[in-house]
Amino acid sequence: MDKKTIFSGIQPSGSLTLGNYIGALRNFSELQDEYNCLYCIVDLHAITVAQEPKELRKNTLDVLALYLAAGIDPEKSTIFIQSHVPQHAELGWCLNTITPLGQLQRMTQFKDKSQRTKEVDAGLLNYPTLMAADILLYQADSVPVGADQKQHLELTRDIAQRFNSRYSDTFTVPEIMTPKVGAKIMSLQEPQYKMSKSSSDKDSYILILDSEDETRKKIKKAVTDSVGVVNFTDEQPGIKNLITIYSSLTGKTPEDIVKMYEGKGYGEFKSDVAEVVVEGLRPIRTKFEEIRNDKEYLEKVYREGAQKASFLGTKTLRKVHKKMGFIPR
Numbered sequence: 001m002d003k004k005t006i007f008s009g010i011q012p013s014g015s016l017t018l019g020n021y022i023g024a025l026r027n028f029s030e031l032q033d034e035y036n037c038l039y040c041i042v043d044l045h046a047i048t049v050a051q052e053p054k055e056l057r058k059n060t061l062d063v064l065a066l067y068l069a070a071g072i073d074p075e076k077s078t079i080f081i082q083s084h085v086p087q088h089a090e091l092g093w094c095l096n097t098i099t100p101l102g103q104l105q106r107m108t109q110f111k112d113k114s115q116r117t118k119e120v121d122a123g124l125l126n127y128p129t130l131m132a133a134d135i136l137l138y139q140a141d142s143v144p145v146g147a148d149q150k151q152h153l154e155l156t157r158d159i160a161q162r163f164n165s166r167y168s169d170t171f172t173v174p175e176i177m178t179p180k181v182g183a184k185i186m187s188l189q190e191p192q193y194k195m196s197k198s199s200s201d202k203d204s205y206i207l208i209l210d211s212e213d214e215t216r217k218k219i220k221k222a223v224t225d226s227v228g229v230v231n232f233t234d235e236q237p238g239i240k241n242l243i244t245i246y247s248s249l250t251g252k253t254p255e256d257i258v259k260m261y262e263g264k265g266y267g268e269f270k271s272d273v274a275e276v277v278v279e280g281l282r283p284i285r286t287k288f289e290e291i292r293n294d295k296e297y298l299e300k301v302y303r304e305g306a307q308k309a310s311f312l313g314t315k316t317l318r319k320v321h322k323k324m325g326f327i328p329r
């Protein structure tokens with residue numbers, strides 16, 4: 001039987017966080033043998049929020065190097081940059097024409113992000129249809145993402161079903177794949193919000209590429225509570241988040257961790273969490289340093305990736321054009 005297809009993407013909208021790593025990136029390499037995987041750097045999505053062109057170029061290559069450092073193997077998976085495959089934007093346009101405006105306005109990410117900017121551009125509203133295009137273009141069966149992407153995945157499924165019923169069966173309706181532990185890592189400063197690389201508070205996130213000292217400092221500064229007991233409960237969201245981080249990087253269950261820290265203070269717990277994070281990120285940090293400066297290799301990977309992706313994308317887009325009534329070229 002043919003392998004099933006996986007598609008996922010990460011925005012080069014900043015440097016990647018521990019949340020990106022635990023919720024998405026570190027799960028990518030494990031899927032390579034069982035699935036036919038496509039991993040994309042979604043630069044067209046990143047520009048829905050203002051980007052400095054120089055920074056965007058740097059961040060795009062950083063994400064590519066992090067993909068490789070995380071163990072994604074270009075011999076097994078297709079790694080590419082979204083803007084190199086124009087079929088994403090073309091399909092996104094077509095899908096916009098069958099997506100109700102109200103549905104896009106109800107997306108929580110749109111509501112959150114538009115509240116934070118003075119002028120809301122149309123790209124931010126249409127972000128989810130482009131994401132649907134990314135996934136549907138390759139007939140992906142599953143999409144490994146963090147829990148914050150659930151609503152976007154549901155919209156993608158809706159769009160696929162709508163297209164299929166209007167124009168006859170065309171798209172695979174994809175499933176979401178979220179990690180059991182760590183699907184939503186929270187901010188270290190405001191644990192009611194997710195850890196986000198676009199936050200203005202640097203202490204709220206740990207970057208994969210932060211130094212070991214910085215990592216330790218940020219965890220020491222993480223907001224806790226006045227209870228003073230290590231518990232895994234919603235009443236102690238800061239501690240709960242640190243337990244989740246600990247658990248997802250060690251495989252120990254939250255219950256085990258709570259037991260380990262019975263009768264111990266937050267100070268000791270936090271320094272252990274810091275060591276777990278430092279150790280957990282060390283291999284990817286080290287590999288990143290080796291890969292990032294090899295420009296020729298990076299170029300080879302994204303060129304070949306775009307070629308493979310473009311071949312597959314063209315196939316689906318041709319089908320879509322035909323069904324919608326466009327004259328073939």
Ligand code: ATP
Pocket residue numbers: 009010011012013014019020021022023024025144145146147148149182183184185186194195196197198199
């Ligand atoms: P931004 O913060 O700039 O809006 P983001 O980090 O939320 O961006 P992406 O870079 O596109 O968005 O996210 C890449 C992947 O990381 C997605 O699968 C997303 O669900 C996951 N992810 C992002 N933040 C977290 C988090 N705090 N916990 C778990 N997974 C996360």
Ligand code: LTN
Pocket residue numbers: 007008009010011042045130131134135143144145149152
């Ligand atoms: N919206 C996603 C990034 C993204 C994506 C995708 C994820 C864009 N296109 C396709 C999976 C599949 C996010 O995590 N913010």
